Amino acid sequence: MxxxxxxxxxxxxxxxxxxxxxxxxxxxxxxxxxxxxxxxxxxxxxxxxxxxxxxxxxxxxxxxxxxYKRLTPICVLDQALESLDNLRPGDCIVCFSKNDIYSVSRQIEIRGLESAVIYGSLPPGTKLAQAKKFNDPEDPCKILVATDAIGMGLNLSIRRIIFYSLIKPSINEKGERELEPITTSQALQIAGRAGRFSSKYKEGEVTTMNREDLRLLKEILNRPVDPIRAAGLHPTAEQIEMFAYHLPDTTLSNLIDIFVDFSQVDGHYFVCNMDDFKFSAELIQHIPLSLRVRYVFCTAPINKKQPFVCSSLLQFARQYSRNEPLTFAWLRRYIKWPLLPPKNIKDLMDLEAVHDVLDLYLWLSYRFIDMFPDASLVRDLQKELDGIIQDGVHNITKLIKISETQKLLNLENLSAESRSRLQGPLKSQARRTRMAKTSGSRAAEPSGPGAAENSLASRLVQQGLLTADMLKQLEKEWLTHRTERDKERTESGAYSKGSRRKKGPDSD
Missing domain, CATH: 3.40.50.300 (P-loop containing nucleotide triphosphate hydrolases)
Incomplete structure (x- = not known):
């Protein structure tokens, strides 16, 4: 701020x-x-x-x-890309999820092409390095795969924007996740990256990956942009302190809820969604802090989907409450520096989370300089980490390939383990089936989930008919069923043996 x-x-x-x-x-x-x-x-x-x-x-x-008018024209094409085989130098494929980024990058590499990658959670230095790689006419990288992060703060020499999809996840006023087509404002922001005045392309082009999306894109771009009706507001620390004076035993999260419920704003303003603030407030609720300090910690920008970032906010607040300065040496130990280069996509995401933790430290250092005293050293450390992440992103297709291989190996191990555990029940089942056929029985017990050929589980997962989680659940249910059945048989056998023992003395 x-x-x-x-x-x-x-x-x-x-x-x-x-x-x-x-x-x-x-x-x-x-x-x-x-x-x-x-x-x-x-x-x-x-x-x-x-x-x-x-x-x-x-x-x-x-x-x-x-x-100000746009200095170069932009044209919406009448034909979709339809296949990555039709890519040309200067193309940028815009995706709205990391999974799509990884998938498209891998497919481009399979075609013998190089691509740069830019998405929101990358450090600024890595984004700039990828932008420089894409813009460099001497670099063999001529394709960019990116999220809408390219819409703000980057100068890129893009000839054609290709929307991989027009559906983007968003958070509404109630904090609920929605999947909706992009707005006219968002579409214009992204499409406007093509054919910038400072680039070598004097005309920008825009299209979609899929033919059925092209008509919708044209409709979206031709709609007038709705004027903004209201500006967001957030309760200040002073307002919350005044409120807390009358409710001294109320938690900060509950104070926010009550404050928002009682707030009245005119038509020019609205109260912003406070879910992230309340998440942080509940996270550090048990730590003894003054209300003002607690408020500042809760306004710190964190990604609540990153467990390490959330636990770091908690640890930073705990150190602060003990009046123990968070020194550079302490921080290095905490993040386990030095860090190794990423070996797969998960490692890369973990490094991005560490970079966010260093960002959090720097953000707090502006507000509590005595407790976060080593900002300059942390900036240097962050630059080193940025370099490690840059190397990882430079080799992102290799990381994707390794991650895919590890997933397949895990799946094969899962299938092998399932077959091993089910081998006994299956043999018993086969014997029962043969006996039933021999005795002329017309009915047989149903077979277990792994009764087919060895590779069936793998093939079902690969075809999308089963997921690994579903396979685990089937295995669990089958083993539970077998255990209960064996238990019933054991109890039944014990009862029969007990009856015979009772009859023994009487018969003598």
Whole structure:
């Protein structure tokens, strides 16, 4: 977050349309209304003009609007790519999931082509290195595979944007995950990367991977962009402290819930989704911290899907509560530095999580300099880590290949283990079936899940008819059924033997 107490001559706020973001919009509102600057430049979509003008009019600010036209034309093609065999130099395939990134990169490599890779969780240095590789006319890498992360902050020499899909996961105002087609704003932001004025391509082209998506893309791009109606807000530390004065025994998470329920905003604003804040509040709830410090820790930007990042926030808060400074030496031990280069995709993701932890340290160092005193050393360490990640991304297709091989090996081990465990029941089943046929029985017990040929489990998984988890569940259910049946037989046998023993003395 930018400082709203430091005076500046000039301040620049980029991507001002993010003021409408359901989770992060408050940060742009805070900067817009709170920056202490003689002159503030706002860059972004025209959809924000009316709202920003109205907000600043109410605060007595002078507003000047300048519109800029795109310097190079952009054309939506009438034909989809349909196959990666049709790729050409300068193409960028835009995906909305990491799995698609990995899959497309691997398929491109199989075709004997090199590709650069850019996605959101990569460190800035790695993104720049991949962008430089793609832009370099002397480099054999002529294809880019990326998420919508290319839409902000990178200069790329792209000739044609290819949407691999038009469906993007998003989080709504209630914090619920949705799968919806991209908005006009998002489509324009991404499509606008093609044929930039600074690139060697003087005209940009846009298309889709699949033929059926092309018509929808044209519809999306031709829709008018809806003007932004409201700016996001977030309760300040001062407001929460005042609220806590009247509810002294209430947890921070509950304070937020009550505050939001009682909040009333006019039509120009909305209260942002507070789920991430409450997640952090509940995570560190048991740690003794002042309310102000607790609030700051909860506003720290973390990815709650990364367990190591979450546990690091918890550990940092615990160290702070003990008044133990988090030194460079302590941090090195904590992240187990030095770290090895990644051997597969999981290793690469783990390194990205460590980079996020170093980001968290630096973020907190701006707010608690005495407790996080070694920011400059951590920056140097982060650059080293960035280099390790760069090497991993440079060899990402090798990492993908290794990960695929490991998955197949795990699957084969699972199948072998399943067959081994089921071998006894299957032999018994075969004997029962033969006996039933010999005695003329018309019915036989059903066979177990592995009764077919040895490679059946593998083939079913490969064909998508079964997953490894489903296979494990079938195995578990079969073994449970066998155990219960054996137990019943054992108990029945014990009862019969006991009866015979009782009759023995009487018969004598």
């Amino acid at each position: 930018c400082s709203v107490t430091t005076p500046y001559e000039v301040a620049v706020i980029d991507e001002i349309q993010m003021i409408k973001d359901p989770a992060r919009g408050w940060a742009w509102t805070r900067a817009l209304l709170g920056l202490c600057a003689e002159e503030v430049h706002l860059c972004g979509e025209a959809a924000a003009i009316d709202l920003v003008t109205e907000l600043l009019y109410m605060t007595g600010e002078e507003v000047k609007v300048r519109n």
